[in-house]
Amino acid sequence: MAETSSSSSSAAAPAPAPSSDPAVDPTAIASMAEEAPPEEMTLVVKWSGKEYTVRAAGDDTLGELKMRICEVTDVLPKRQKLLYPRLMLKDDSVLLSSLPLKPSLKFSMIGTVEEEILVDRPDDPEVLDDHELLQDEVTAIKDKDVYRQKLIRRAKQYKVKLLNPCREGKRLLVLDIDYTLFDHKSPAENPLELMRPFLHEFLTAAYAEYDIMIWSATSMKWVQLKMEQLGVLSNPGYKITALLDHMGMITVQSEKHSEKRTFDCKPLGLIWTKFPEYYNENNTIMFDDLRRNFVMNPQNGLVIKPFRARRF
Helix, strand or coil, X not given: CCCCCHHHCCCCCCCCCCCCCCCCCHHHHHHHCCCCCCCCEEEEEEECCEEEEEEECCCCEHHHHXXXXXXXXXXXXXXXXXXXXXECCCCCCCEHHHCCCCCCCCEEEECCCCCCCCCCCCCCCCCCCHHHCCHHHHHHHHCCHHHHHHHHHHHHHCCCCECCCCCCCCEEEEECCECCCECCCCCCCCHHHHECCCHHHHHHHXXXXXXXXXXXXXXXXXXXXXXXXXXXXXXXXXXXEEEECHHHCEEEEECCCCCCEEEEECCCHHHHHHCCCCCCCCXXXXXXXXXXXXXXXXXXXXXXXXXXXXXX
């Protein structure tokens, strides 16, 4: 990868050092997954003449509910407007448990499925400057029980479809897409023009020691399309183990500010729970241009310099 930060200058991804921080135990998550909190609820959403049933928990946010609705309707969260009798639903960070929801009432949703699969990721949110996350904040977030419970539920709900088998004795490299593998904003006639230089060479070298998973904060349709366009899924030099999308992420809050700020992150514990015999906190590393994406696993994350194609 040509433009990584100085801490990631070598071609093959280094193995993260074992951390003294308390790790999320995949075995414990798996055993607790059947003991989801009692505040789980079943909600009904009306859209386009049909009714959809969505399961959520009281400590889920409105934004997470939109992710669940996206799962059954394909309407992206940013395209959804939710309506509920006598409620104003404008703040995606509000907890469902704080809303006076009644079993007899239903949500209505206004929204349209994207006409094009290629959907721009919104510019990195104004809700939180990535550099504002301090170390004590990261620790407070990853150790908070409410987020561990969210991880437990997400691990139970989210399905990871393997494209190729996990390999015994290999470490795991998890890669973001936007600005990590690909510049999704610059104009170009061919997507290959926006691919990070030496991407295939890097992945080929990494594959000798690492299984590779791609995790993007966008929809699975976009992930598959972009990886196909870049030739990542068909390159003979390496194989991708799995693709993950935004549905595997969880929402957390930064609480060291006068005003709470909400953002989504990629908890690696989800992967460790699914494949405990292969991957864990001692053999996994994630490259992402946004540090907040690995706030649940800071010892396993490496911030990579965003790649933006230079167009003259």
